[in-house]
Amino acid sequence: MSEGLGSKKEEKKKIIKDIILKLHQGLSVNEAKERFEKEVGSISSLEIAEIEQSLINEGVSPEEIKKFCNVHALLFQSSLTKEMTKEESEAHPISLFKKENREIEKITSAIKALIKSKDAYGDRDFKEKLKELLDQLKGIDLHYTRKEQVLFPYLERYGFFGPSKVMWGKDNEIRELLREAIINIEKAETKEYLDKYLGPLLEEVEGMIFKEENILFPTSLEMLKANDWLEILKESEGVGYVYIELPRETSALISELKTILIPEPEFKEGVISFPTGELRLKELMCLLNVLPVDITFVDKNDTVRYFSDNKHRIFVRTKSVIGRKVENCHPPQSVDRVKEILGLFKEGKRDSADFWINYRGRFILIRYFAVRDENRNYLGTLEVTQDITEIKKLEGEKRLLGEKA
Numbered sequence: 001m002s003e004g005l006g007s008k009k010e011e012k013k014k015i016i017k018d019i020i021l022k023l024h025q026g027l028s029v030n031e032a033k034e035r036f037e038k039e040v041g042s043i044s045s046l047e048i049a050e051i052e053q054s055l056i057n058e059g060v061s062p063e064e065i066k067k068f069c070n071v072h073a074l075l076f077q078s079s080l081t082k083e084m085t086k087e088e089s090e091a092h093p094i095s096l097f098k099k100e101n102r103e104i105e106k107i108t109s110a111i112k113a114l115i116k117s118k119d120a121y122g123d124r125d126f127k128e129k130l131k132e133l134l135d136q137l138k139g140i141d142l143h144y145t146r147k148e149q150v151l152f153p154y155l156e157r158y159g160f161f162g163p164s165k166v167m168w169g170k171d172n173e174i175r176e177l178l179r180e181a182i183i184n185i186e187k188a189e190t191k192e193y194l195d196k197y198l199g200p201l202l203e204e205v206e207g208m209i210f211k212e213e214n215i216l217f218p219t220s221l222e223m224l225k226a227n228d229w230l231e232i233l234k235e236s237e238g239v240g241y242v243y244i245e246l247p248r249e250t251s252a253l254i255s256e257l258k259t260i261l262i263p264e265p266e267f268k269e270g271v272i273s274f275p276t277g278e279l280r281l282k283e284l285m286c287l288l289n290v291l292p293v294d295i296t297f298v299d300k301n302d303t304v305r306y307f308s309d310n311k312h313r314i315f316v317r318t319k320s321v322i323g324r325k326v327e328n329c330h331p332p333q334s335v336d337r338v339k340e341i342l343g344l345f346k347e348g349k350r351d352s353a354d355f356w357i358n359y360r361g362r363f364i365l366i367r368y369f370a371v372r373d374e375n376r377n378y379l380g381t382l383e384v385t386q387d388i389t390e391i392k393k394l395e396g397e398k399r400l401l402g403e404k405a
Contacts, residue, residue: 103243139242345370
């Protein structure tokens with residue numbers, strides 16, 4: 001039986017490798033797609049990753065594979081999508097959320113076990129061990145953040161706003177309970193601490209797991225489509241995971257999704273579409289001008305192409321600077337340093353450089369950033385200047401909730 005499965009897998013790999021190579025030789029996408037669906041049908045992301053590795057092992061350079069990876073990513077889209085229809089798939093975002101919940105439960109169980117056996121410890125040892133477990137529990141913040149920043153927005157697209165209006169608030173309550181539990185571990189008497197801080201924290205953490213797995217996750221599975229889950233998986237990579245190692249199946253799928261090239265911005269009917277959203281031209285201009293920093297962009301040929309037009313610029317800029325070489329825009333004593341920084345950016349040896357000066361009684365931060373495309377090709381340099389005099393004076397915290405209208 002296992003030999004039969006193995007031979008089928010090898011045959012499938014052989015066909016796909018041949019399709020990919022034929023694509024490289026000029027086979028049309030439609031012809032390749034037709035052959036793929038007819039001869040292969042479905043394939044897991046892990047198999048795709050193994051096939052790519054086989055090609056590399058057989059002498060096909062990674063650079064050659066990159067030339068057609070966008071084509072084969074689109075070709076395999078239907079198969080990858082099928083994987084997102086199965087919650088039990090290790091690659092499914094809900095499966096990953098649940099794996100994290102199992103790890104959270106291990107921590108809460110360990111805390112409960114410690115409380116039961118607290119008489120076996122001295123007060124100091126008990127609190128030290130408890131502090132270690134509470135520090136581990138801090139990881140729930142990342143679990144909640146991924147839920148709030150990635151899953152909730154997709155539910156809202158289908159008109160389901162409950163989680164972001166209610167559950168997000170409960171998440172923040174848990175964050176605050178955890179913060180209070182850690183702060184007061186040395187301050188309160190043990191019995192008072194368990195009743196006032198630790199008990200409510202454990203109850204809410206476990207209650208959130210119940211709400212997620214009995215309300216949020218089933219609703220999400222019912223409302224969201226396979227393509228939504230693919231996007232959620234891709235975006236989750238930017239937030240991160242906690243407590244768990246990503247299964248090979250998940251890592252392979254994420255790797256495959258990354259082969260889809262980042263779309264170029266498009267301009268149509270006064271709207272610029274970016275990979276992460278869209279803005280009207282006037283909105284973009286006003287947005288750049290309201291930033292609390294002055295920005296200047298110098299292209300890869302060291303020519304000034306743009307500067308933001310803030311009301312209160314730190315250094316004077318006039319439109320006559322556009323088109324000038326950057327070395328002509330700096331005093332002689334700093335030209336060599338500017339050239340050195342740009343040279344390091346072009347060579348890929350640095351990506352940023354920071355300076356700060358006192359200027360007319362204000363403390364000014366000047367930062368340079370190398371601007372690169374997704375392949376790390378140098379496009380130019382962004383200069384960001386900010387008056388941080390008042391920022392340096394800030395102490396403590398001022399939360400959004402405490403701000404009065």
